[in-house]
Amino acid sequence: MSSNYEQWLTRERGFSAFATGPLLDFWQGREEAEFLGVDEVAIRYVRFCSPEHDKVILVSTGRIESYVKYPELAYDLFHSGYDVMIVDHRGQGRSGRLLDDPHRGHVQSFDDYVTDLATFYQLEIAPRQYAKKFALAHSMGGAILALFLARQPDSFDAAALCAPMTGIYIRMPGWLTRRILDWAEYRPLYRDGYALGTGHWRPLPFVVNRLTHSRERYRRNQRFYADYPELQVGGPTYHWVRESLQAGIQILQEAQNITTPLLLLQASEDHVVDNRSHLAFCQAMAIAGHPCEGDKPLVIEGARHEILFERDDMRAQALDAILRFFARQK
Template identity: 60%
Template sequence: MTNHKQAWQAREKAFAAFVTGPLLDFWQRREEKYFSGVGGVPIHYVRFICEQHKRVILLCPGRNETYVKYPELAYDLFHCGYDVVIIDHRGQGRSGRMLDDTQRGHVESFSDYVDDLESLWQLEIASPRYQRRFTLAHSMGGAITTLLMVRRPDAFDAAALSAPMFGIFLPLPRWLAIRILAWAEKHPLLSQTYALGTGRWRPRPFGLNDLTHSRERYRRSLRFYSDDPELRIGGPTHHWVREGIQAGEEVLRNVSALKTPLLLLQAEDDKVVDNQAQDRFCQLLSEMGNPCAGGSPLIIRGARHEILFESDVMRAEVLNAVTTFFDQFD
């Protein structure tokens, strides 16, 4: 296991060999499954199982993500002794879409995401074969998972939240954005159109991306969507943005219900979610006598939003922090 962790430090130097060798072999052993989510929407997920493992991690991706993007992270956690289960949220990845234009990022109610995740938790994570249950959730997945923990305080032994979406980085003043979204909500057709400044999926050159410094990981992610049009998601709808903002507010209102030990990982140079909302979340936890690990967010210096897909040094810092945190509960 120690040798495996050492490999995190310099994987990009031979990334192609890793991807076409050990990672491909690992991916081929996956089990792809699905269940019926809220409203009968098919919710797809993937799992990596070993009979010897007694610990499991539920990976909860962000908006516009799919488990197809996550094999490297699953590989690393699996080789640290965890079973790994990854969900594709409704409206993205291989799960059912909400609208005729399948590229619009949309959800009827944010609680549908939480209901779906709770169903998956009951199907896979609650199994008595596991002695320890953990979750690692990114961005939108962080908000979904936190709301599940509000609902089920005993769902996980510990949770790590990667750049959780407790607030959205808005291109407009918040008061103006809220006013526009409220107006759009009164017009059903408009509420389901792409939010201002967004549209259908298109490939962005690495030099223009604001998600990661890792050229290798960015290009690999881009290829998944380029090669498989069914995975593509464009911008969110006005309704989704409104639901996302309200979900962050709901998280902050319900901090007192959280009992799960938490590690919050913050990307210093995030341009997708609001880091101030994460700071407020940790402050509220401290005031409730249940501080997150370290008492404040663990700031990954220089990191962009996708810290689980960042360059080797930053990504290794994240994975070491997560696995060290989880190891405390063995």
């Protein structure tokens, strides 16, 4: 069990004091930079480094997210002995947007995310002589990381995927979803428009959110988007949904190429990603001869989609499992 476990279990009790004290001090020591990704799109990232650390964790974030949302996780990883680097994927956060309406969640090709991550790896992680290199990904970031690992399986010593987007939770039959997306794909007005039922970003009250049970963390994250309008991203485009569904299929097809030790964490109350796809992915990994840790997803009971922004008890369980998994990689 991590030496910080007890602190993680009780943080919400004094969350405001923590956020405006130690966490704010830590955040002010960040280093921000950017590089040009596919098609010269600016990709922003942040790093927290110490000469005392010989290990690094790359964090790949979820859809609409920014590293501005992640200081608490960076704080915990950094104070567990790791350098931390977090990338804002194209089309969101502080990275370059792809459409005139910056609220539309869009990507031309899902592979562009993967190529950007590969470029970042070569620029920031490969040149540094770390004894151990790890990756931690959430949701869409997990899909991006999985495809990166299929391409470059020896890049990291291990990786943890939290509620990875190996499949999207959609409340309609698959055949109907495919028909709608294929129809929209060849009609530009719809292809790059908001998918059905979505639109501009707008704040939602805590009681109707499906992402976390933590009132403190949810409110803090909502304030980030309200205070920094340039971070706001609304619903996805039809093309983004199509690309992302195809990426889920591609992950299963390329699972045989992933030899990196993997821990997959699943939220039992997830209504964003399809948990059945996690089982399919773990089965594909096992068939290929390199199963996920424990041969199946580690289920965080009671957790909603944003496991690392959940209540203290669930978040501590997940974070402890991740760091213990990394520590076992010799």
